[in-house]
Amino acid sequence: MQSNKPTESELQILQILWEFGPSSVRYVNDKLNDTREVGYTTTLKIMQIMSDKDLVSRDTTQRTHIYSSHVSEDHTQQNLLSSFINSAFRGSATKLVMQALGTDKATTEELQEIKDLIAKIEKTKS
Amino acid sequence: MQSNKPTESELQILQILWEFGPSSVRYVNDKLNDTREVGYTTTLKIMQIMSDKDLVSRDTTQRTHIYSSHVSEDHTQQNLLSSFINSAFRGSATKLVMQALGTDKATTEELQEIKDLIAKIEKTKS
DNA sequence: AAGTATATACGAATAACTTCGTAGTTGCAA
DNA sequence: TTGCAACTACGAAGTTATTCGTATATACTT
Structure with a gap:
């Protein structure tokens, strides 16, 4: 059971992993840069933090690490939604x-x- | 037109102003403390910031200032909702x-x- | 009038998140 | 084998939001 709320940046990265599957930092960073400018090491850092939090898992057998989402899109959306309903729509x-x-x-x-x-x-x- | 996104704390205060109408800091702080512990000056500070941002207006003719929401519940919800749909539900x-x-x-x-x-x-x- | 309760103002500490510079490693190409 | 490109790790600065202590003013109570 995963109820840790991802931050905004983390969520953007999860979206990419959900859509495109397991990916390298480079790939994720490129996708992020389609919509906003963000440095490579910034993306790397956040993905490392996500790994610490178990939001993603990573395969480190190759030099280029491959990250996979470790939380399901549905569950995450469900969690976010229920807290959003409470905070913005009084439940x-x-x-x-x-x-x-x-x-x-x-x-x-x-x-x-x-x-x-x-x-x-x-x-x-x- | 008001599109400034209120923070989580600010939103909680807006909810109270929307529900109970124009209120003093004391009143809002008491309401907040129904659900979580928060110091009086904390609430005061946030409401002052909200006033700077024009999220609320205030009547300072009396010693006890009275704050009123300056943004409508519907518009605010609409804004929050659309950004939430984008960030969490890919639109x-x-x-x-x-x-x-x-x-x-x-x-x-x-x-x-x-x-x-x-x-x-x-x-x-x- | 003195003392207490209740206001506002404001600066600064804390916390959470984001961003990036720099160092060090590994692979590849000339 | 030297040099360049691409990778990870890590610390620290920057940003935004929250929290609260303290100073000061105003009203009320006795």
Whole structure:
């Protein structure tokens, strides 16, 4: 069970590892630099810290270490979400959902998915 | 237009101002202490900073200053939400909604509200 | 009027996170 | 085999946010 909340920088790195799989520091740093400027050793340092915290594991058998996410995207999102709901929406997930739907340009398919989920939830309520 | 992101502490204070309306530092500090221990001058300092940032306005005509939120709850939530969706859900509001619904114990009424909203959105799509 | 309680202001310590310089190692290419 | 490129490790500076001690002013109570 992993409940350690990643910091903003750590989360950005996790996103990359989730999307592209196990990667070197160089690769992650390049991806980060697609969106913002950040030095190589900065990325290295943060990934080392993440390794200490067990947010990632690393393979050090080669000179170039390969890092893998050690926490699942779903669990991490779930943790972040629940603390976000508490801090920003006073605990009301429904309020958050309403706001998110209100401004999102969800596709028809996505709306259908959501409706299906709601139907499923309603079923368990009876 | 106010897009300055409040910090965690500032947000807690805003929540209190939103819920109870214009308040003194003493009042806010007491409310904060319902959930966590925090010194009076700490709360004072943060509220002064918030005043500098224009997150709150204050009435200083009396010895006991009265602080009011200067940003709306909805707008603030909207800002926080959109940056949260980007940082934690790679921009997918739908994914967030699905996760939020998945673990929330929404009441039947709330689910109905959400369904109504979806219906309304679908209508604008045709 | 004196003493106590309650305010604000402000500077500085602490803490958490980010950033980067520098040193040292290893591999590769001329 | 020398020199350059790319890697890790590490310490320390920089940044932002939080916390609180202390000074000072104002009101209330007896």
